[in-house]
Amino acid sequence: MNRSPLPDDIPIAFSVAAARDAGVSASRLRASDLRAPFRGVRTHQTDTRDDARASVRRRVQEYAAVMPASQFFCLSTACVLWGAPIPPGLLRHRDEAGAFVEHPLDVGVFLPDRASRTRGVRGRSIAPGWADVVTGPVDGIRLTSPASTWAMMGQVISEDELVILGDALVRMPERDTDPPPLATIDDLRRAVEVGRRPGVLRIREALPFIRTRSWSPQETRTRLVLVRDARLPEPELNWPVLVDGAVVANIDLAYPDLMLGFEYDGEHHMTDAAQWSKDIRRTEMLADLGWRIMRVTKRDLDTLRGPFVARVRSRVLRAAGRRSS
Structure with a gap:
């Protein structure tokens, strides 16, 4: 036709x-x-066969064509637009047949306006003062600010997930080409202080654990396991190792006084031969400089957390013994 x-x-x-x-x-x-x-x-x-985050961004562009000026994207949808980490299950799930089902977009309005009931949208009525709304850097889309988005997620995700999200938003650049942080810890603190919003107790508990030098969600998870589960002092994050005044490595988490470090290995470290070889050479180089490195995997933080905590505590005690002898 x-x-x-x-x-x-x-x-x-x-x-x-x-x-x-x-x-x-x-x-x-x-x-x-x-x-x-x-x-x-x-x-x-x-x-429409895109991944979960691409699906959200596509549907945001589609809904933006008719979104009233009083509405704005918030919660999980805003997290995706800011490029911030959240559990994938907040974006889609599999039905009984194994097909992906996309979750509705989170769209907010300030009371007394009525939340949207449009198909494909989860309308949210938000008290004035609970969120700052800004114009996003891409396509002029209205959404909650990074700090407001983090605070609103207190009603949706766990305390540890809030720390991971907060770390990502306040992360300082690793390289000169990296973008600036999306928020500061003071921004997050002000968002906590607006009043008794949903999830306020959870964000109050998470705020003291947020740091500016955690460069990945799994580094954050490792730190929380060391501090909360193993009850160890807080490690230094992305500790620079210097040789003749030049940085030769950044250790994910480190106890410099003990010359003990922790490096998280994602799946690509094990499936990419070049990366695996690079990791081995790097560990050998750090060993020559006197560092002992423990490698951390996803299983260590999930199903094998108990044995991992025991190994960590044992390794720290041995390192402390060597230092004192």
Whole structure:
């Protein structure tokens, strides 16, 4: 079937009202080459087989075509837009047939406005003062600020997950090319102090554990295990090892006085031969400098946490004994 072309200036996702104003007929808007992801929205994009975060970003662009000025993205959706880590289960789940089911977008309004009931959207009514709303750096989309987003997530995720999220938002750049932090610890503290918002007890508990030098969620998890489970002093984060005044390595977590460090190995460290070889050479180099390195895996932090804590405590006691002898 020959279909009339859409105007050149029509974006990938557009409102039906804007298309009609541009002269597009009602029948053309019903054609099978267009999808209707939300009421009053059409999009050219027909392939929706994207990952969880890409799916959120795509659907945000689609809903933004008709989103009223009083609404803004919040909670898990805002986390994705800020590029912040949250549990994948907040974005999608598998149904009984094993197919992915996308969770609705989180869209907020300030009371007394009524939350959206649009299909594909989870409307949230938010008390004035509980959130700062900003214009995002991409496409001018309205969403809660990083600090407000973190505080609002206190009603959704665990204390440890709040620490992971907070660490990511306040992370200082590792390299000159890295972006600046999205928030400061003072920003998070001010968000905690706005009043008795949902989840306030959880964010109050998480705030003291947030640090600016944790460079990955698993580094944060390792630190929390060392401090909370093993009841050890807080380690230094991404400790620079110097040789002749030059940094030759940054150890994920370290007790410099004991010359004991911890390095988290993700799955790519084990499946990438080049990375594995690089890790071995790096560990040997640190050993030559007097460092003892414990390698940490996901299993150590999950199913084998008890044995891992026992090994850590034993290693710390031995290192302390060597130092005192």
